[in-house]
Amino acid sequence: MNVFITGASGWIGSAVTDELLANGYAVTGLARSDESAAALEKKGVEVHRGSLDDPASLAAAAKAADAVIHLAFNHDFDNFAAAGQGEHDAVKAMLDALEGSGKAFLFASGTAGASGAVPGTATEDDPSPFHGRDSMRGGAENLALGYAEKGVRPVALRFPIVHGRDGDPGFVAYLAQVARERGVSGYIGDGAHPWAAVDRTDAARAVRLALEKAPAGFRAHVVAEAGVPTREIAEALGERLGLPTRSVSPEDAGAHFGWMAMMFGTGTRATSEITQRTLGWTPTGPTMLDDIAAGAYDV
């Protein structure tokens, strides 16, 4: 089976690529640069040169594959609305190409949106509140799941914070960098709000199992820890980096944390019982605090 993966060179996508290759799949990966293309070729991945900004090229690659896993995203937090619109257009182009084929279309989403502005506990039964091209991430989750009625097998991969020991460039790394720059490891308010989390290797295995087993329209919660209190994350980083830990008031959070303030100040709790049962998936990797304590975010 040949799987077209967008974002195959990214943090999650490279682990998903390794997981599929190790399990006998052929992978075609989208690459927008020579560097990403070379990294993919080295693994034995067929390269499709192109960009998220070229929907026609994405559609052609989707059509040629037996299944699609869409993990690329333009993480430009200064231009988040445009990134969401681009996501909408890319997803729509690939899904239109797959219409009536019965093929799987797995795509990255997040647990954060499902719990809305007031953090509750998101489950797989909670729909995304985002609809339309101008909404958060282009409303791509609802757009894509709607193609279950059009002869596609769409599956939302709702990721929480995906941590790991092999050079995570993401959210925890950003917090560690802010702590080093400010000389203090901060949390917002009382730090009671949680971040759901999963180890990257566990996440990759869940994605493969979702490819193999998830029904059309499924919202997979790729979640190992339902909610790690943000205060505990800051304390673990402070201890590991040898820095004091303290609360930052919500009013000062923007100046202290930059674009991360909103996310770190709201949090998400999400469960995964339905996903674990449906996919036969049991997370076994280290916890987020284990990774911090082991030095995954030292540099």
Ligand SMILES: NC(=O)c1ccc[n+]([C@@H]2O[C@H](COP(=O)([O-])OP(=O)(O)OC[C@H]3O[C@@H](n4cnc5c(N)ncnc54)[C@H](OP(=O)(O)O)[C@@H]3O)[C@@H](O)[C@H]2O)c1
């Ligand atoms: N990491 C997390 O904790 C987390 C949590 C929730 C949701 N997610 C979502 O999961 C997905 C994967 O996340 P990630 O952490 O693996 O992201 P990442 O490490 O930033 O990787 C992004 C991937 O997208 C590719 N890409 C970006 N812009 C592109 C463009 N214009 N054209 C073609 N390719 C482009 C990158 O290619 P290059 O290699 O060329 O840069 C890279 O392969 C994203 O949708 C993300 O928002 C991640």
